[in-house]
Amino acid sequence: MFSGVSTRKVETLVQALGLNGISKSEVSRICGELDGEVNRWRRSPLKGEYPYLWLDATYVKVREGGVVISQAVVIAFGVRETGEREVLGIDIGPAEDGAFWTEFLRELVARGLTGVRLVVSDAHLGLKEAIDTVLGGAAWQRCRVHFMRNALSRVPRAAQSKVAATIRTIFAQPDKESAHRQLRFVADHLRPGYERVAELLEGAEEDLLAHMHFPGQHWRQLHSTNPLERINREIKRRTNVVGIFPNRAAVIRLVGALLMEQQDDWTAGRRYFSPESMQDIRANQPEEERQLMACGV
Numbered sequence: 632m633f634s635g636v637s638t639r640k641v642e643t644l645v646q647a648l649g650l651n652g653i654s655k656s657e658v659s660r661i662c663g664e665l666d667g668e669v670n671r672w673r674r675s676p677l678k679g680e681y682p683y684l685w686l687d688a689t690y691v692k693v694r695e696g697g698v699v700i701s702q703a704v705v706i707a708f709g710v711r712e713t714g715e716r717e718v719l720g721i722d723i724g725p726a727e728d729g730a731f732w733t734e735f736l737r738e739l740v741a742r743g744l745t746g747v748r749l750v751v752s753d754a755h756l757g758l759k760e761a762i763d764t765v766l767g768g769a770a771w772q773r774c775r776v777h778f779m780r781n782a783l784s785r786v787p788r789a790a791q792s793k794v795a796a797t798i799r800t801i802f803a804q805p806d807k808e809s810a811h812r813q814l815r816f817v818a819d820h821l822r823p824g825y826e827r828v829a830e831l832l833e834g835a836e837e838d839l840l841a842h843m844h845f846p847g848q849h850w851r852q853l854h855s856t857n858p859l860e861r862i863n864r865e866i867k868r869r870t871n872v873v874g875i876f877p878n879r880a881a882v883i884r885l886v887g888a889l890l891m892e893q894q895d896d897w898t899a900g901r902r903y904f905s906p907e908s909m910q911d912i913r914a915n916q917p918e919e920e921r922q923l924m925a926c927g928v
Contacts, residue, residue: 666880669887677719677739680746681709682912683849684719684769687752687856688726689863691882692875699875704866704886705735708859712746714902714909718894719744721887723879729757736765748912749845751853753777754838773838774855775802778831785827794825798832802854807843811836846911849904862893 688703703726804810822829842853
């Protein structure tokens with residue numbers, strides 16, 4: 632399992648897993664057991680509907696064929712129709728590859744993912760096309776935090792605070808109609824001095840405000856991938872201990888074990904959204920769409 636990897640690297644990986652002071656043979660045994668547990672968890676069936684789906688990626692360095700490359704660890708989180716949060720899947724690959732995203736989503740569907748109404752993620756290349764291909768009918772919410780960073784990168788540093796405050800007025804609106812009007816107003820206001828930002832806003836209008844088609848009490852959690860930031864920080868902390876992973880299996884082993892632990896915490900905790908508020912999603916669903924989803928389309 633650790634062929635060609637130094638003792639120091641093995642010990643580092645063990646420390647990342649929270650294990651200390653054990654022999655190499657014990658390390659191999661424990662890692663073998665972890666592989667089995669993580670793989671069973673990754674293939675376990677998904678039951679019920681998941682109206683909300685978050686997709687996020689963090690990057691790690693992996694050695695392949697003697698070369699160190701950067702790879703994306705892609706994680707899927709969902710909220711069940713009853714309001715519980717759940718870790719749905721993990722994989723590793725090139726985040727900007729549409730074929731990778733398509734295969735990842737198809738595997739989730741094959742395990743039973745259904746009923747997705749909204750996908751929340753950053754604007755990875757190929758992702759929207761994969762969502763349309765695999766999760767037809769689901770809306771896409773572009774992560775507002777990542778969008779803001781992208782927009783401000785087109786603005787001189789001295790003006791970034793002012794431009795950011797202006798854009799935030801869009802998201803402070805009480806309803807989606809007001810938000811759409813305000814976005815167009817802000818785009819027109821910024822156009823004379825920051826045409827590239829105005830064009831970016833107009834091009835992303837539907838994707839930035841998609842969350843406003845859902846119950847208002849959910850908006851704070853739906854407009855970005857920020858609800859996943861704590862677990863992402865923990866993943867980075869653990870993976871930074873390793874530095875360069877010997878192979879992809881080692882990444883899946885470490886991050887998978889961490890996510891299984893996170894799922895246990897969520898299962899023991901309270902619901903992410905109340906069952907009553909989740910019922911509001913179906914109440915606001917168009918009848919034609921409801922019939923299509925009931926037929927598994």
